[in-house]
Amino acid sequence: xxxxxAYKSKITDVLGTLGLPDGMDFSRxxxxxxxxxxxxxxxxxxxxxxxxxxxQNPRQLGEAICEKLKASxxxxxxxxxxxxxxxxxxxxxxxxxxxxDILQSGTAYGQSDLGKGIKVNIEYVSANPTGPMHAGHxxxxxxxxxxxxxxxxxxxxxxxxxxFNDAGAQVDVLARTTHLRYREALGESIEIPEGMYxxxxxxxxxxxxxxxxxxxxxxxxxxxxxxxxxxxxxxxxIEEIKKDLALIGIKHDVFTNEREIVENxxxxxxxxxxxxxxxxxxxxxxxxxxxxxxxxxxxxxxxFRSSNFGDSTDRPLKKRDGTWAYIMPDIAYHYDKVHRGxxxxxxxxxxxxxxxxERMRPAVKAFSNKAQLDVIFNGIVKILKNGEPxxxxxxxxNLITLREMVEEVGAGAVRFFMLARTPDSELEFDFTKxxxxxxxNPVFYVQYAHARCHSxxxxxxxxxxxxxxxxxxLVAADLSVxxxxxxxxxxxxxxxxxxxVEAAAEAREPHRISTYLQEVAAAFHSFWSKGRDDDSLRFxxxxxxxxxxxxxxxxxxMATVIASGLGVMGVEPVxxx
RNA sequence: GUCUCCGUAGCUCAGCUGGAUAGAGCACCGGUUUCCUAAACCGGGUGUCGCAGGUUCAAGUCCUGCCGGAGACGCCA
Numbered sequence: 001x002x003x004x005x006a007y008k009s010k011i012t013d014v015l016g017t018l019g020l021p022d023g024m025d026f027s028r029x030x031x032x033x034x035x036x037x038x039x040x041x042x043x044x045x046x047x048x049x050x051x052x053x054x055x056q057n058p059r060q061l062g063e064a065i066c067e068k069l070k071a072s073x074x075x076x077x078x079x080x081x082x083x084x085x086x087x088x089x090x091x092x093x094x095x096x097x098x099x100x101d102i103l104q105s106g107t108a109y110g111q112s113d114l115g116k117g118i119k120v121n122i123e124y125v126s127a128n129p130t131g132p133m134h135a136g137h138x139x140x141x142x143x144x145x146x147x148x149x150x151x152x153x154x155x156x157x158x159x160x161x162x163x164f165n166d167a168g169a170q171v172d173v174l175a176r177t178t179h180l181r182y183r184e185a186l187g188e189s190i191e192i193p194e195g196m197y198x199x200x201x202x203x204x205x206x207x208x209x210x211x212x213x214x215x216x217x218x219x220x221x222x223x224x225x226x227x228x229x230x231x232x233x234x235x236x237x238i239e240e241i242k243k244d245l246a247l248i249g250i251k252h253d254v255f256t257n258e259r260e261i262v263e264n265x266x267x268x269x270x271x272x273x274x275x276x277x278x279x280x281x282x283x284x285x286x287x288x289x290x291x292x293x294x295x296x297x298x299x300x301x302x303x304f305r306s307s308n309f310g311d312s313t314d315r316p317l318k319k320r321d322g323t324w325a326y327i328m329p330d331i332a333y334h335y336d337k338v339h340r341g342x343x344x345x346x347x348x349x350x351x352x353x354x355x356x357x358e359r360m361r362p363a364v365k366a367f368s369n370k371a372q373l374d375v376i377f378n379g380i381v382k383i384l385k386n387g388e389p390x391x392x393x394x395x396x397x398n399l400i401t402l403r404e405m406v407e408e409v410g411a412g413a414v415r416f417f418m419l420a421r422t423p424d425s426e427l428e429f430d431f432t433k434x435x436x437x438x439x440x441n442p443v444f445y446v447q448y449a450h451a452r453c454h455s456x457x458x459x460x461x462x463x464x465x466x467x468x469x470x471x472x473x474l475v476a477a478d479l480s481v482x483x484x485x486x487x488x489x490x491x492x493x494x495x496x497x498x499x500x501v502e503a504a505a506e507a508r509e510p511h512r513i514s515t516y517l518q519e520v521a522a523a524f525h526s527f528w529s530k531g532r533d534d535d536s537l538r539f540x541x542x543x544x545x546x547x548x549x550x551x552x553x554x555x556x557x558m559a560t561v562i563a564s565g566l567g568v569m570g571v572e573p574v575x576x577x
Numbered sequence: 578g579u580c581u582c583c584g585u586a587g588c589u590c591a592g593c594u595g596g597a598u599a600g601a602g603c604a605c606c607g608g609u610u611u612c613c614u615a616a617a618c619c620g621g622g623u624g625u626c627g628c629a630g631g632u633u634c635a636a637g638u639c640c641u642g643c644c645g646g647a648g649a650c651g652c653c654a
Contacts, residue, residue, distance in 0.1 A: 039597075083634055299652080313650090351582080358581085421589090422590090424581095452613085459613050503594070528618080529619075532617095538612080
């Protein structure tokens with residue numbers, strides 16, 4: 001249950017009883033927590049938004065809303081402030097209901113039906129199988145995975161997908177390098193020429209191929225071995241990638257590859273579809289602007305009228321030699337996704353793929369007037385150790401692998417840090433900070449709050465042996481005794497979780513979960529410390545069992561929300577540290 | 578040249594998709610442990626929210642233009 005949603009419909013009901021003109025537009029009415037808690041528990045802009053339509057002044061309309069609200073049992077007080085905000089406070093029992101709802105829902109609290117019936121495909125990672133996962137892949141992987149979890153929690157029907165290219169020139173290079181490593185495994189002395197993959201990891205692939213096939217592919221023409229070697233290398237590396245991803249808890253529902261798209265006829269179908277729509281023609285493009293191209297010459301090509309759909313230019317689908325240009329398989333792949341019935345397609349890509357959306361969106365629009373394509377671009381990650389940048393160089397094969405990151409700092413910290421900032425910003429990942437046990441480390445800070453909650457619950461059993469503190473007893477407790485500002489401050493933070501889930505899902509900004517959890521942790525640590533000075537603000541009070549029980553319920557709710565948030569982020573909550 | 582994103586405190590960044598007096602952390606100064614984890618908390622902020630217009634009851638948030646930064650723009654993948 002989202003209390004803000006609940007009170008929004010209450011406000012709507014109230015508005016209905018005020019004798020306002022028919023057919024008013026309530027869509028801009030919001031019910032939110034005010035920025036400053038001293039204003040009240042909730043605030044609505046209804047009076048200001050509707051004043052003009054209703055032909056009343058905002059404060060007058062606000063007063064009318066207040067009167068009606070006050071008549072309700074769950075509203076303690078209501079007043080008009082500033083230009084016409086209606087601020088109101090909930091009764092203690094209304095807040096008690098929120099806590100009880102959290103306890104009853106468990107970590108399912110925060111779920112929403114916002115995306116009910118909407119099919120979403122989130123494509124992320126999608127690294128080509130040419131090597132192990134490394135630091136450069138991790139951020140997009142985590143963002144995609146958490147976005148998937150987030151949207152699932154917001155009620156969307158989510159498919160997690162991985163697309164890889166196993167048919168281009170890049171993969172042929174992989175096959176040739178693998179063949180060299182294979183010969184090496186059989187005792188030849190080899191050298192990896194410029195332009196091939198220098199990484200040591202291909203030795204394993206070569207060894208493995210030698211184990212399976214012996215000298216079967218030695219001394220043969222490339223034409224004979226390239227297909228089987230390519231397939232072998234791709235299969236091997238995809239399995240390695242899956243293992244790497246599993247280390248940070250990422251598992252895709254669907255893997256799709258380019259070869260499949262070509263071989264099962266999807267590519268041909270999608271091209272025919274574009275032809276049928278009259279979007280294919282033979283023509284000549286003007287030279288690309290803003291870039292010197294000495295070798296450019298006009299030539300007639302098979303073009304897609306992508307400019308009909310907002311692209312800045314039409315795009316060639318075939319090269320001058322008649323083979324498919326690289327975007328054609330991608331277009332076909334999106335055609336396939338549209339046909340699988342997705343309403344929303346989301347791709348998580350690095351910022352260096354900047355032009356991708358502009359090129360792919362026209363195709364999606366051509367295939368469907370319903371499906372919507374979004375791309376989340378993530379900025380680069382700078383890897384630091386002790387504040388010093390660590391160089392990432394793919395060429396030399398000297399790169400930080402995902403495996404190393406997880407081994408050094410743990411999966412939870414890797415995931416949490418990757419969500420520390422808005423996706424498109426640059427991000428620093430400091431190995432030293434990620435393992436630091438201090439407030440400076442957000443993972444630690446949030447985990448510590450969760451562990452402290454459980455510590456309280458454990459201690460309560462000993463300190464209050466004759467009190468039933470089982471989950472059942474907590475749910476049944478009289479929670480209306482939670483009425484100090486400090487208690488309610490915690491409840492208010494917890495009540496926000498469903499809003500955060502919805503807003504973050506809609507904005508496609510998984511990092512908001514991380515920001516929110518830090519708020520929750522701060523609120524908890526703060527309350528905790530107050531108990532040191534003021535005995536009446538402790539959780540466990542042998543002299544006041546009813547309040548203790550209610551406070552324990554609050555602590556349980558706190559732990560639940562943190563666990564729920566960490567769950568969305570794919571981080572395992574710890575109960576002790 | 579065109580397009581996208583960014584510009585908020587000394588530093589790193591949030592800012593709930595238009596709300597009230599713009600917030601955290603770091604750094605700096607000071608305080609808090611006979612007591613549920615001090616791995617924490619509390620107090621200390623004179624910010625042209627890049628600049629200039631516009632939209633509105635209300636703009637850091639939306640629109641236009643400019644300045645500054647990053648990235649993307651080939652029949653390459």
